[in-house]
Amino acid sequence: MDLGERRGLETNVYQPAEDSELLAEAVCERLSSDSGSGDENGRTVLEVGTGSGYVAGRIAEETNARVIASDLNPHAVRQAREKGLEAVRADLVSPFVDCAFDVVTFNPPYLPTDPDSEWDDWMEHALSGGEDGRAIIDPFLESVDRVLAPDGTVYLLVSSLTDVDAVVERAGQEGFSAAAIADHSFPFETLTVLELFR
Structure with a gap:
């Protein structure tokens, strides 16, 4: 891949920032502490919206879990695959099977975004949460x-800009405690990592 292609990928793919770091650290810490002995063999982790693959890569490196990275953005999928994910x-x-x-x-x-201010490209898809910041969070929940899996857990990063209480309430409507x-x-x-469980 030449430099121009690399720059194109980076401008079309969300790169790691403070939110990525917070989520990666929280998930890696929980997976390690939940396992007791540090053995996560048999666990399968899905990262939705992987972007550059940073969070999925950290989980793969720091735990023994099998990690699948996914994204709607084909540039993000390519970048994650280049990292060996x-x-x-x-x-x-x-596309995933039940209880996987x-x-x-x-x-x-x-990020709450005024519909008149949206710019309709891959970075918008990575950043814009619609008018209330929850346009993607709600369908995900x-x-x-x-x-x-029956005892599965969700780790969801949310911002105070999206009204964390509203996210927790919606998660409750879908059968999750938070x-x-x-x-x-x-x-x-304020960025917060929520652990959602049944």
């Missing part, structure tokens, strides 16, 4: 239960 193009969890994953992680597009397991505050928002 199992990556597939998918709209949320639609022990863990599902998601750093969704969560409606569908993720189907692909979770616990905040990590957060990081900035002058303009």
Whole structure:
């Protein structure tokens, strides 16, 4: 791949930022502590919306879980595969079989965006959460239960800009209990990792 192609991938694919780091650290810590002995053999993890593959890569490196990365963006899938990850193009969890994953992680597009300000490209898909910031979160919460194993867990990154209480309430409507397991505050928002379980 030449430099021009590399730059094209990077401008079309969400690159790691503070939210990626927070989610990766929280999930890796939980997977390690939940296993007791540190043996996660047999666990299968899906990262929805993998972007560059940063979070999926950290989980694959720091745990023994099998990690599948997915994204709607074909540029993101390509970048994740270049990092050696199992990556597939998918709209949320639609192509996956029932009860396939022990863990599902998601750093969704969560920035509230005025419809008149949207710019209709792959970076918008990675960032824009619609008018309330939950345009992708709500359909994810409606569908993720189907692909979770019976004792499965979801790790969802949310922002105070999207109204965390509204996300927790929606998760409850879909049969999940929620616990905040990590957060990081900035002058303009607080990022929180929610652990969702039945």
